[in-house]
Amino acid sequence: MILFPTLAEPQYFSLFEKLLFAALALTSAAAFWSRFGLVLDKILKSKQDPGFRLFPIGKRIREFVWEVLCQAKVIRERPLPGLAHAFVFWAFCAFALVTLNHCATIFGFGFLSPSGSIGRLYDYFAAAFAIVCSVSIFALFVRRFFIRPQWLGTKLSWESGVIALLIFVLMTSYLASFCVADASPSARILWWSHSLALLTFLPLIPHTKHLHLLLSPATVFLSRGSFAQIPPLAGDEDFGLVAGTDLTRLVSLQAYSCVECGRCTEHCPASNTGKLLNPKEIILGLRGYLNEYGPASAEPLLGKYNSQQAVFQCTTCGACEFQCPVGIEHLPILIGLSRGAVNTGTWEDQHGSRLFLALERGSNALGISPTERDRFIEKNALPLFDGTQEYCLWLGCMGAYDPKGREIVLALVRVMSYLGTSYGVLRKEKCTGDAARRLGNDLLFQQLAEANLQTMAENKVKKIVSICPHCVRTIQEDWHEYGTPPAVEHHSEFLARFVSQLPRTIDSGFSPDIESEGCGGFNPRIKPTAPEAALAPEAEQTTSTLRPEKIVYHDPCYLGRYRNVYDQPRAIVSLAGELVEAPRNRERSFCCGAGGGLVFLGEETGERISHNRVHELIATGAQTIAAACPFCNTMFRDALAATGDAAPELLDIAQLVARTLPQGGVS
């Protein structure tokens, strides 16, 4: 094989060739537009997104550069295939000028002369990409058709095969042009091969998932602006995503941008445990709906293409939206669909109704009398918030009524007392409305948010600290729709600021005479009976010969992905022992299964999400599981009970800190 220093081009094109090319190009463009124009039309005919702000534009540009141009998320979340894809994409970008020049040469308008210095350098540059791209596309082809990873789906996509072949032909025909003489018949053949591949590829783009080539840069750029953002309802007739007429431009754009990569499904707790819900199918279902009915249709969205049952299996954990490399925002869509069902009363679920009625009638999601909360406050002599203290300690439904939630609160109270923090609890709280909000009951949510905002204003609350990431999220982001909430933070963020003042369990030694916080029956740290007390003096030495206790930290969805708080809880855990990471951690943390209001609904089908996660946590070999959310805590407690006596201990980070405190003043 000879290698020529320059790219071979046909030097002369006959009139027939020029006319043929023009005709083919026009046909190709027409075929392209017939489909692309239609898709664009459907997107533009969808209704406007209420509350969408293009500015500030800096963030959008940064994200575009990072995620589209640098392919950051594509590579980071699936490194090898991601890198292969990135090479293909960068090759496309590099080839932009080559392609233009290629089509221009037949009409005599070629601007990249292969023999000129600029042209030659550019040709080499493009050739380098062509080599990398050919290898990459071949590898991706093998992956899809021979290795067949689970998340790409069971059906083989022939269109993917055709596209891969065309890309391969485009690259190799270009590279082969370095192996033939300039103006030779081979050069002409290669030129035409490349052209035919190009003109076949073009109309295929809008007819396949390769539409993302054109749409996804726009989709990433036009994101809603923040993670899991629920758009406001627009006007009296808007109840969420009920029918085609409710689909907005962003939803339609996102539906058409899906590349069917399956990353969303791969990380979905429901999909991983045998549920009907598959985030990819939700998006593709909307695409199918738009293809068949269009955005002006009154046909229900939950019908032929998507099911209500699947929608209400969503824990709103956000793994799908986080993973999506083309900027699809699944959560506003899923919550939009549940809103559509709940706001119109078409969701009939006995547990759901009971939850809503409990919230309608009373003050909390558990349906317990508020006098129980009063008793809890009185019995533990918690200070009432009177406007003079620095912090308002928000108990929340779990902190006020759930036995384990109460233990977490009392542990935090011990720590706050130790730190000398000035705080108080409100006389009356209503549920923040998280479950109502995620399940889509906007009427109930509005009532709860407004009532709470009023309480906050009346009591002059400036800063809130809460043990529950759901409360934190709802207060900070969702209450915004109805007023201005006070500043709120999670107790991990609060405690992390005082890490230097909190005792560190040196060598993380096991101190048997520290009284337990009343944790479950399998707590080895219960105050020792007489025989063990004899051991106490030796064990009191801080330079213990015992190995540090391993504590595996579970990132709650609403603290991690929703709030980007990963390091603060880890700093707290490190005070109490040796921090161990779960395989699926930080942004990839696997949901406990409670979110989206699902903890209040009936039993799950398939494997329990909490059990799946607990097995993973136990497998790390840690002696303790550290939680930072009372819902995660309750889900894991249930799953651990099913595991048996050898189960690790389960503690909230507040409890981990509280037990390192010097004794005395135990509540």
Next chain:
Amino acid sequence: MKIVVAIKQVPERDAQVRIDAAGKWIEETEYALNEPDAYALEEALQLREQHGGEVVVLSAGPERVGTTLRETLAKGADRAIHVACDDLGARDALGVARLLAAAIKPEAPDLVLTGLQSEDLGLGQTGVIVAELLGLPHATLILHVEKTETGFTVKRELEEGWFQTIELPTPALLTIQSGGNKLRYATLMGIKRAKTKEVRSVTSAELAVNAAPVVLLEWVTLPRKQKSTQMLPGTAKEAAVALVEKLNVEARVL
């Protein structure tokens, strides 16, 4: 089929109850729909879903009753009648029943539903008296209603797990027991639609009924809470004997 549902706005279950200065009634507190009335409304809505017609909600009380009426409209009732009356506390069951009956009469419904009793006074009489005033046959403690050719067949709750089936002609009045149906939640769509539904106000003066109470409420008081703890000594057997004696003689619960 036209159904009138008579509802009452009562203090919220966990609301703070304070006796007023005169000692004859309670101070204003937080209010909600009486739960048995919610079941009555649910029964009415289900009957309308099966047989068509109209559900009219009716309540007597001060202005704040309007909020609860709107809630019932949001749950699906077609229209509401508010009998404006600021002195409910001074009226007895007969007085209130007279107001309600006077408001219901021009409606000429096929069925009148009320809750079995109210959560505040718990008299269980108002529905029965209304039936009497309107000359309607009635049945109480109803869990299930079925429309028949000639009227209604209803399931009535007795004690010890026994039930009674009664047939009534139409029109009739039924007082509904809680728990017969699953209640529906209020929806956004419901409340938006409720904005356009009619709430007609009629004053007690317009209804021109005799308000003189035959039952006089002398005073209202909060029960005194007292607690006394006795430790019973001895063995378990001895303590048990002592306990039984105390429960029998002192506490008189055996």
